[in-house]
Every structure is written in structure tokens, then in C-alpha cells.
Amino acid sequence: MVLPPPGYFDVSGPLPSGLAVASRLVAFLPAMPHPREVSSKARASLRYDVSMASIDDFVAGLSAIPERDFTVPGVARFLADNPVDPASLEKYLFYEATHYTRNLIHKSDLFELLAVCWESGQSSPVHNHQGQHCWMAVPIGRLAVQNYDLVRADEQGFCELRLAERLVMDPGHPAFVDPEEPIHAVLNLAEYGRRATSLHVYSRPYDRCVVYAPERNAYWEVPLFYDSEHGRRTARTLSASGGSAPESSARR
Numbered sequence: 134m135v136l137p138p139p140g141y142f143d144v145s146g147p148l149p150s151g152l153a154v155a156s157r158l159v160a161f162l163p164a165m166p167h168p169r170e171v172s173s174k175a176r177a178s179l180r181y182d183v184s185m186a187s188i189d190d191f192v193a194g195l196s197a198i199p200e201r202d203f204t205v206p207g208v209a210r211f212l213a214d215n216p217v218d219p220a221s222l223e224k225y226l227f228y229e230a231t232h233y234t235r236n237l238i239h240k241s242d243l244f245e246l247l248a249v250c251w252e253s254g255q256s257s258p259v260h261n262h263q264g265q266h267c268w269m270a271v272p273i274g275r276l277a278v279q280n281y282d283l284v285r286a287d288e289q290g291f292c293e294l295r296l297a298e299r300l301v302m303d304p305g306h307p308a309f310v311d312p313e314e315p316i317h318a319v320l321n322l323a324e325y326g327r328r329a330t331s332l333h334v335y336s337r338p339y340d341r342c343v344v345y346a347p348e349r350n351a352y353w354e355v356p357l358f359y360d361s362e363h364g365r366r367t368a369r370t371l372s373a374s375g376g377s378a379p380e381s382s383a384r385r
């Protein structure tokens with residue numbers, strides 16, 4: 134794996150700006166100056182200049198967006214404008230040594246909101262989102278996103294992927310998935326040295342996704358499940374805890 138250099142983006146290439154979708158998963162319109170553009174002292178002070186929303190206010194705000202406005206740029210703007218206070222997430226945080234966890238915060242016909250908890254070194258499979266839109270924010274820690282190009286695939290589970298660009302999400306830099314190029318993996322790299330929690334908005338909610346094993350030129354569909362719902366662990370998680378997540382498990 135190519136490890137990222139210090140700084141915001143892990144790859145060379147232009148910094149996305151404005152609402153333009155460059156390709157695949159794109160960091161969205163930073164609400165504050167790029168970290169490389171400010172001194173550490175200035176960067177620290179910026180943290181205090183950004184007012185944060187509680188997760189309850191965040192849910193209420195998302196729920197107030199009319200369906201016609203629940204667009205890729207519209208929701209991306211909402212995430213950029215409403216960083217979430219980590220203290221308000223406490224009841225949704227379930228970290229596991231064996232796997233990252235998916236924790237349902239809110240679900241409606243239009244969208245679902247999850248908190249995904251990552252111990253240091255944990256990562257998702259390479260996956261897509263079954264044609265649904267996805268937006269992500271990282272209130273706690275930082276996460277790398279590795280994008281992939283689909284070179285070719287057949288209907289029998291064969292695929293060939295090619296590594297594409299990598300970027301980093303942190304509290305000042307949410308991101309969204311380009312529906313045209315949706316294949317990616319999320320990684321809490323060991324070199325970051327700490328836990329991370331990401332918020333994922335999916336529209337519409339969905340309960341299956343496709344995972345890819347690039348090293349074996351294979352893909353397949355898996356069901357998805359929650360490790361907790363509304364702050365309470367699910368029965369499945371309680372009974373299944375203790376084993377490392379198999380590649381075919383329903384995580385992304």
C-alpha cells in the first residue's frame with residue numbers, strides 16, 4: 134500500500150474546489166482553508182471559529198431538506214456547513230478490536246445516517262454503494278479513501294480494478310461519492326495512530342452492496358447489517374462479536 138505523505142491529500146493532483154466533481158470520491162469544498170495553507174497556530178484557532186452542530190440538530194437539518202433538494206451538491210453543502218460536535222456522538226460510538234462497526238443513528242424513506250467507528254489500522258473492503266448516493270464526514274480522527282477504476286468486469290463475478298487517487302477526510306474536510314465512479318475503500322491507517330469515527334449519509338437507504346477483491350479479480354454481493362441501532366447494540370453484533378470480519382461480511 135502506498136502510504137500518504139503528511140498533509141491533506143495523499144496523492145498528487147489538483148485540490149478540488151467549488152462544487153465540481155473531479156472524479157470518483159471527491160473531497161468537498163473545504164469549509165476552512167486547506168491545512169497546507171495555514172500555519173499550525175492559525176489552524177488551531179480555526180477549530181474554534183467553526184460552530185459545531187449536535188448530532189440531533191444535524192439529523193433535524195438533514196430531515197428538513199426537501200426530497201427535491203436532496204442532491205449530491207445540496208447534501209455535500211449541508212455536511213460542509215454543519216460539522217458535528219464529537220461530544221454529541223457518544224451514545225453511538227462502539228469500537229471493536231476485531232472489526233469496524235456500523236451504527237445506525239437515523240433512518241427514513243429518503244436517507245439513513247450511520248456512525249462508523251474505526252480502530253486504528255482498520256479498513257473497509259473495496260466496495261460500491263449499489264447506485265445510491267453517499268456523503269461522509271469525519272468528526273473524530275482522520276480517514277483515507279482509496280478510489281479504484283473499474284477496468285472490466287463480467288456478470289460471473291470477474292473484475293479487474295486499477296488503483297486510482299487517494300484522499301484524506303478529517304473534521305474540516307467531508308467528502309462524497311461520485312455515483313459514476315463509486316468504487317472505493319476507507320482506511321484508518323495505522324500511521325494516523327488513533328481511532329476515527331465517520332458519519333455516512335446514504336440516499337436512499339439500502340441493505341446490500343458489492344464488495345471487490347482486486348487481488349483475486351473477484352466481486353460479489355453481500356448483505357449489510359448494523360452493529361447498533363439508535364445507541365443500542367444489535368443482537369447480531371452481540372452474538373457475532375469475537376471474530377474478525379470475514380471478507381464476505383456485510384461491511385463497507
Ligand SMILES: [Fe+2]
Nearest residue numbers: 260262267385
Ligand atoms: Fe463507502
